[in-house]
Amino acid sequence: MVKPKVAFFGMTSCKGCYFQLLLANEKLPAIFGSIDIVDFWMLNEKPKDDDMYDIAFIDGAVSNHENAELVRNVRERSKYVIAFGTCACHGGIPAVRNPDERKHSAYHKLVYGKDIKVKSYPHADPVSRHIHVDYEMTGCPINEREAVEVIRDLLLGKKPVAPDYPVCVDCKKAGVSCLFKEGTLCMGPVTRAGCNAPCPASRTACDGCRGPLPDANWNEMEKLMKEHGIEKKTMNMMLGKYTGGKMAK
Amino acid sequence: MPKSDRHTYKPVPAEVVRIIDEAPGIKTFRLRFERPGDRKRFDFLPGQFGLFSLMGIGEATFSMCSSPREEEIEISVRNVGNTTDAMFTMKKGDLIGVRGPYGKGFPLDVVKGKDVVIVAGGIGFPPLVSVLEYLLFRRKDYGKIWVIYGVKTVDDIVYRYKGPRWRKHKDVTITTTVEKKCREWNGCTGMVTDHIRKLKINPANTAGFSCGPPVMLKFVSEEFQKLGIEPENIHLSLERMMQCGIGKCGHCNIGDKYVCRDGPVFSLAELRRMQEDVW
Amino acid sequence: MTQDSYYFIEKKDLQGFIDALTLKMSVFAPVRKGRGFRFEKLKNKQKLDLNGYINTEFPPKSILMPEGEALVRYKESMICEVFDDVKKAVFAIRPCDVHAMLLLDKVMMGHGDIEEHYEARRKNLIVIAMNCTEAGENCFCESMETDRLYGGFDLLFTENGNGYHVEAGSEEGKKIIDDSAKLFRKSSGMPAKTKPGCTKKIDTAGLPEIMKKAANSSIWEDTAKRCLSCASCTFVCPTCYCFSLKHEPDVTDLKNGEVKREMDYCMLLRFSKVAGDYVFRQHRTERVKQFFYHKLVYGLENEGKNHCVGCGRCITECMAGIDITEEAAKVRKKYAKV
Numbered sequence: 001m002v003k004p005k006v007a008f009f010g011m012t013s014c015k016g017c018y019f020q021l022l023l024a025n026e027k028l029p030a031i032f033g034s035i036d037i038v039d040f041w042m043l044n045e046k047p048k049d050d051d052m053y054d055i056a057f058i059d060g061a062v063s064n065h066e067n068a069e070l071v072r073n074v075r076e077r078s079k080y081v082i083a084f085g086t087c088a089c090h091g092g093i094p095a096v097r098n099p100d101e102r103k104h105s106a107y108h109k110l111v112y113g114k115d116i117k118v119k120s121y122p123h124a125d126p127v128s129r130h131i132h133v134d135y136e137m138t139g140c141p142i143n144e145r146e147a148v149e150v151i152r153d154l155l156l157g158k159k160p161v162a163p164d165y166p167v168c169v170d171c172k173k174a175g176v177s178c179l180f181k182e183g184t185l186c187m188g189p190v191t192r193a194g195c196n197a198p199c200p201a202s203r204t205a206c207d208g209c210r211g212p213l214p215d216a217n218w219n220e221m222e223k224l225m226k227e228h229g230i231e232k233k234t235m236n237m238m239l240g241k242y243t244g245g246k247m248a249k
Numbered sequence: 250m251p252k253s254d255r256h257t258y259k260p261v262p263a264e265v266v267r268i269i270d271e272a273p274g275i276k277t278f279r280l281r282f283e284r285p286g287d288r289k290r291f292d293f294l295p296g297q298f299g300l301f302s303l304m305g306i307g308e309a310t311f312s313m314c315s316s317p318r319e320e321e322i323e324i325s326v327r328n329v330g331n332t333t334d335a336m337f338t339m340k341k342g343d344l345i346g347v348r349g350p351y352g353k354g355f356p357l358d359v360v361k362g363k364d365v366v367i368v369a370g371g372i373g374f375p376p377l378v379s380v381l382e383y384l385l386f387r388r389k390d391y392g393k394i395w396v397i398y399g400v401k402t403v404d405d406i407v408y409r410y411k412g413p414r415w416r417k418h419k420d421v422t423i424t425t426t427v428e429k430k431c432r433e434w435n436g437c438t439g440m441v442t443d444h445i446r447k448l449k450i451n452p453a454n455t456a457g458f459s460c461g462p463p464v465m466l467k468f469v470s471e472e473f474q475k476l477g478i479e480p481e482n483i484h485l486s487l488e489r490m491m492q493c494g495i496g497k498c499g500h501c502n503i504g505d506k507y508v509c510r511d512g513p514v515f516s517l518a519e520l521r522r523m524q525e526d527v528w
Numbered sequence: 529m530t531q532d533s534y535y536f537i538e539k540k541d542l543q544g545f546i547d548a549l550t551l552k553m554s555v556f557a558p559v560r561k562g563r564g565f566r567f568e569k570l571k572n573k574q575k576l577d578l579n580g581y582i583n584t585e586f587p588p589k590s591i592l593m594p595e596g597e598a599l600v601r602y603k604e605s606m607i608c609e610v611f612d613d614v615k616k617a618v619f620a621i622r623p624c625d626v627h628a629m630l631l632l633d634k635v636m637m638g639h640g641d642i643e644e645h646y647e648a649r650r651k652n653l654i655v656i657a658m659n660c661t662e663a664g665e666n667c668f669c670e671s672m673e674t675d676r677l678y679g680g681f682d683l684l685f686t687e688n689g690n691g692y693h694v695e696a697g698s699e700e701g702k703k704i705i706d707d708s709a710k711l712f713r714k715s716s717g718m719p720a721k722t723k724p725g726c727t728k729k730i731d732t733a734g735l736p737e738i739m740k741k742a743a744n745s746s747i748w749e750d751t752a753k754r755c756l757s758c759a760s761c762t763f764v765c766p767t768c769y770c771f772s773l774k775h776e777p778d779v780t781d782l783k784n785g786e787v788k789r790e791m792d793y794c795m796l797l798r799f800s801k802v803a804g805d806y807v808f809r810q811h812r813t814e815r816v817k818q819f820f821y822h823k824l825v826y827g828l829e830n831e832g833k834n835h836c837v838g839c840g841r842c843i844t845e846c847m848a849g850i851d852i853t854e855e856a857a858k859v860r861k862k863y864a865k866v
Contacts, residue, residue, distance in 0.1 A: 030780040152779050156305055157338065158331040165796045168758035173595060177562030177585060178760065180847045189756040189847065215797055217756045217812070220848055253637075257609040257644045258599045258773060258787060304602040305777035305785050309803070329803040344605060490802050492773050495641045499770030500792070500799060502818075505826030510639065524743065524821065526814070 004054035004155065007039035007047065009074055011060030011067040012094045012124060015041075016141040017085035018059065024144035031148050034155055046070065053078040055154060061087040061094040063124035075131040080154065083127040084147070086140040086242050090211040093140075094124035095244030124244065135160055140209035140242060143195045163193040166213050167206050171197035179205055185228055187239060190216035208239040256495050260302045260346025261287040265339055266321060271407035275372070276337060277314070277325045280345065291347065293317055295379035296354030296486055296514045299324070300494045302346035307332040310491045312460075312513070313350070314375035314408075316382035325375045325407060351494040352513050355380050355484055360456040363482075364392035366448065368441050368469050370399050370461025376486050377460050378408060385418050392455075393420045395448060399441035399461075403427050403434040441465065445472040452477030460486035463528040470517050480517035487513050487527070503527060533702070534715040538691040541711040546576050546619065548708050553615040553654070556591050558584055567591065567618065582664040583622050583839060587766035589632060591618055592649050593789060599645050599773070600787040610786075611645060617654035624667075624837040626657050626681055627674040628766035634831040635769050645789070654700060658685040658692075663724035666840030668853055671729035674837040676721050688719050728840065730856045734864075736825045741863040748820070751855060752813040754848040759793035761819065761842035761850075767827070767835045770794055794818050820855055 010018065018041070025032045038051060041059075056078035062068050075081055086092040097107065104122040127133055137146055150160045163169075167188035171178070174197045179186045186200060187208035199206050222232045236245065267279035282288040291299070293313055301324065302308040309332040315323035328337045339345070357380065365384060369377045377396075384391050396415070400406050406425060415423055424444050426437040437444065441461075457473040459466055466485050473483045489501035489508040496510030504524030506512070511519075520527050537545060549555050550570050557576060558565040564585045570576075598610045621629075636646040657677060660669075669675040677684060682701035685692040695718055696702045705712050742748075762768045772792040777785035792799055795815050800808035809815045827835025836852065843851045 028779050034782070148779055152777060152782065156777060156782060157335055158306055159334075164798055166756070166758050168756075168760060169763070169793070169796070172586075172760060172763045175562070175566070175586075177564075178845060178847070181845065182563070189758050215757065217753075220754050220756055224847065253640050253642050255642050255644055259607055259609045260600075262605070262607075302775075304607065304787075305775050305782065307775050308773065333803065346607065488802060489808065490800060493643075493771075495643065496639060497636055497641070497643055497769070498772065498792070499794065500772075502822075502826075504821070505829045510641075524740070524826070525818065 003034060003036040005038045005052065006035045006055045006057070006151075007051070007053045007074070007078070008037070008041050008057045009039070009045075009047075009059070009070060010041035011058065011070065011088070011127075012063040012120075013060030013085060013087040013092065015059070017139070020141045020144045021057075021147055024148050027144075028148055031151050031155075035151065047073055047077060051077060055080045055082065055151075057082050057084050058127050059083075059085045059088050061091050061124040062121075062127060062130050063094050064120040068130050071127055071130050080134045081127075081131065082135045082137055082150065083133045084137040084142050086138050086209055086211055087124075088127045089136040089138040090242055091124050091126050091244035092242055095126075096241050098123040098244035099240070136162060138162070138192060138210045139195055145196070146194050164213070164215065165193050166216065167191045167193045167195065167197055167200070167210070169193050170195060171200045171206075174201050176200045179203070183228070185225065185230060190218065190221050190239070209242055211242055212239060258348065258493070260300070260308075260348045261291075262344045263287075263322075263347045265341055265343045265345060268339070268341065271325065272405050275325060275327050275405070275407055277323055277407070278336070278339070278345070279315075279321050279323050280347070281321045282347070283344070287347075288320060288322075291322070291350055293322075293350035294354035295357065295383045296376050297350040297352045298376075298491075298494075298509075298513060299347050299349030299351065300491065301332075301336075302348070303332060303335050304346065306335045308346075308348075308492070309333055309336070310494075312376035312379070312486065314378040316379065316386065318382075318386065325372070327372050348494060351509055353511065355458055355486075355514050356516075357383055360482070361390050362392065362454075364450060364455045365394050366445070366450065366455060366457045366473070366478075367394070367396045368399075368445060368457070368459040368461075369397070370441060370459075370465040370469075371401065371405060373459070373461030373465070373486070374398055374407060375460075377458060378411070380458060381415065385415065385421070388418060394418075394422070396421070396423045397426065397441050397444045398424070399426045399428065399444075399465075401427075402429045403431055440468075442468050442472045445469065445476065448476060450476055450478075452479075455482065457483040458486075459484075463488070467528045470520075473517075480521060483517040484514050485517065485520065487515060489513075532714070533696040534717050535694040535696070535705055535712040536691055536715040537694055537712050542692070543576055545708050545711050546570065547573055549617060549619075549704070550574075552707070553617050555617045555619055556588070557619040561585075567621075578620060581620065582660065582662060583625070583667075583841075585841070585844075586764055587628065587839070587841065588618055588621055588625050589628070589766055589769070591616065591653065592629070592632060592646060593769065593771065593791065595789075595791055597645070597789045598786040599789055601784075602786070603784045609644070611648040613648045613652050615652045615654070616649075617656055619656045620658040620685070621655060622660055622839075623657060623677045624669045624672075624674040624839045625766050626655060626677055627833070627837045628839070629655070630680045631767050631827070631831060631833050631835065631837070632769055634833065638831065654683075654704065655681045656683045656685065656701075656704075657681040659687070659721065660724040661687050661722075663726040664840060664844075666728060666843040666851075667724065667726045667838060668728040668730055668840060669838035670723055670726045671732060672834060672836060672838035675724055675726075686718060686721075693718050726838070728843075728851075728853045730824075730836070730838070730853050731860060732834070735856065735860070736828055738860055738863050739821060739825045742859045745859070745862065747855070747858050747862065748817040749813045751850060752811070752816040754850055755795075755812055755816050756848055757795050757797075757812060757815065758847065759795040760845040760847070762793040762795050763791070764841040764845050765823075766837060766839055766841070767823070768793070770799070794822070820852065823852065824856065
């Protein structure tokens with residue numbers, strides 16, 4: 001059986017999600033042995049001329065013209081495109097600057113000095129704002145098990161479905177005693193599941209790194225936060241560092 | 250004391266002996282159980298369903314569309330998800346897992362001697378085809394039969410090859426109606442409800458059967474009642490997410506009823522008593 | 529039960545009894561974890577510490593329906609069923625949870641259809657129940673009549689003074705006593721059952737009829753506005769049994785794999801989603817309503833027993849503070865006289 005051609009590309013990100021993939025490869029070479037990795041970001045930054053891909057993984061936010069061209073290029077030559085990592089799915093850390101768009105050049109000058117010309121967009125985007133994405137594998141970083149299961153499913157011809165329920169379900173299944181009930185401000189109820197709740201399992205509140213859950217009860221969450229002295233603005237900031245300042249609503 | 254049935258979730262193997270391309274996105278699979286004993290155990294009545302599995306991919310629910318008398322069974326599939334997509338890649342000779350039969354079928358004994366109106370909407374046709382085959386085999390036991398089969402476009406029509414055989418029977422009227430007018434179609438147009446209205450029936454001795462999308466069932470049952478058919482004589486086959494097939498996993502419940510166990514065929518009278526919205 | 533079914537064991541001998549039991553079978557007992565206690569399999573000679581134990585945070589249903597339990601295994605085209613018939617015991621399970629277990633039996637092995645996977649586990653489970661001496665903050669077993677047992681156990685412990693009165697409820701239970709005969713002495717009977725002292729309650733008199741009147745009430749919409757759909761209630765409820773069958777191919781060899789049972793929750797959108805992505809219970813109100821009606825109305829109609837045993841776990845876990853006893857009271861207040 002011909003192995004599917006898989007390519008990996010990276011844009012504006014810390015590449016932590018790539019390390020998760022490498023970890024997964026270490027533990028489960030069988031899955032990675034079943035695919036033909038034709039392009040890996042560390043070896044080739046851009047697609048080779050005639051290459052066509054069965055599956056393309058794109059990580060990182062689109063924050064400049066180069067990134068935007070790259071994602072369009074990849075889309076044209078790929079059957080199935082996966083945006084992986086919160087940066088690719090929601091904008092992530094590169095998008096932290098989004099709410100201050102208008103101060104973009106001022107910040108740039110401050111950080112890089114006035115001699116380096118501004119090359120990036122005033123705002124960093126999720127990949128889906130530029131091309132159609134077939135699957136969003138979110139997480140900061142991604143959950144390596146999800147990566148393995150998605151590749152496994154694609155090898156079997158199954159289209160993966162991202163969880164449409166909150167982290168609370170993962171958390172209970174992981175046997176964690178609810179942090180929220182102990183007074184910790186956990187963003188679990190409004191965050192998309194799929195990570196197996198490693199942070200709550202280590203007694204750290206979920207901070208919503210996997211992005212907002214579309215059907216979450218935002219009103220109630222705001223109310224409960226307020227009872228703990230957290231204003232909606234603050235909650236926006238907490239979750240907003242992964243979504244470019246925007247919440248789901 | 251009725252004996253308890255014992256269940257596990259292990260499917261039995263059946264071989265794909267024929268694949269019929271009915272319409273874009275719809276195929277009929279003709280299956281033969283590998284072991285004859287399995288077909289004997291899979292003794293089904295029209296309206297019952299089975300759970301069909303491809304190991305590693307998943308399971309999907311289908312009502313049989315073939316006559317219960319046939320050695321081989323048939324199911325009609327539309328590719329809308331992972332399991333059905335995988336089924337569409339199957340070839341003759343491939344194996345598929347089968348569990349069942351489950352559920353309560355159409356009450357064909359109860360409506361003996363009556364006239365029967367069968368109304369099918371799109372992919373709701375399969376179980377009603379099984380019903381029709383059953384009625385035609387016992388033609389003398391039933392009165393007049395009307396079949397109203399509605400589809401959105403002319404391309405969606407299935408079982409074209411069965412029509413001629415059905416029409417040969419006495420007092421069987423088959424109306425295929427297409428919602429969207431087009432040049433290739435010379436036949437009836439409009440919704441199934443338009444055609445129910447045109448029927449001249451004796452409501453006291455008529456039963457109405459229907460299967461199709463929830464919205465359609467709602468309007469069809471209203472039309473049946475307008476004709477004077479009693480809710481106890483209107484039988485509808487419902488769709489819900491099914492996984493276990495035996496009323497345990499909870500997915501198919503409507504109020505306190507389980508569509509897989511108390512249905513999928515319910516009378517309108519039963520549906521009215523449901524404690525949750527049906528449609 | 530006959531006169532020879534009553535025994536007494538001193539507290540100092542309890543550890544010895546459990547140790548002897550762990551040699552013969554897997555014993556699940558309350559173990560300190562997280563915010564309270566969980567039922568966990570005891571390791572050999574693990575010290576039992578029931579100090580402050582009222583009930584576990586998570587219910588014991590995971591012993592009969594473990595998460596990710598393999599039900600069917602396949603190796604290419606060879607498919608076989610999987611049954612777990614390892615002998616197990618659950619120790620110090622409370623009366624409310626035993627009532628819940630008896631209810632799960634009616635669901636999984638009743639209605640003329642026996643699920644053999646559940647049956648295998650159930651047949652091999654020894655139930656060693658323990659009466660409560662005090663109620664938890666959210667317990668309301670008294671009003672649900674689940675604070676006492678008349679059966680459904682192999683052994684029933686009741687704390688009294690420096691030991692436990694033990695009633696044998698089956699031949700299996702008697703045998704366990706006989707196997708540790710040195711630790712038990714015969715007793716003339718059981719002490720009078722005292723009420724645990726619940727502060728919460730549900731007035732169940734005619735409740736299903738009243739709930740039916742409230743079918744279209746705005747109460748459910750108001751409650752749904754508070755619900756986060758986190759499914760915690762359905763997770764910790766000892767009578768919630770809904771599950772999914774998940775195909776899990778082996779990542780090391782895609783031709784092999786398992787079909788697993790994973791618990792599922794009616795509070796989630798995906799629960800009522802069909803092929804084509806249509807969701808029957810799209811609105812939170814519908815899902816919240818389904819939960820309360822299943823617990824207090826439908827269960828009674830289907831199994832002859834309320835699907836709520838008053839354990840109070842859902843009240844404890846709900847982040848929004850939704851309380852089933854308050855909901856029932858709201859409904860009664862608004863619809864009882866109409």
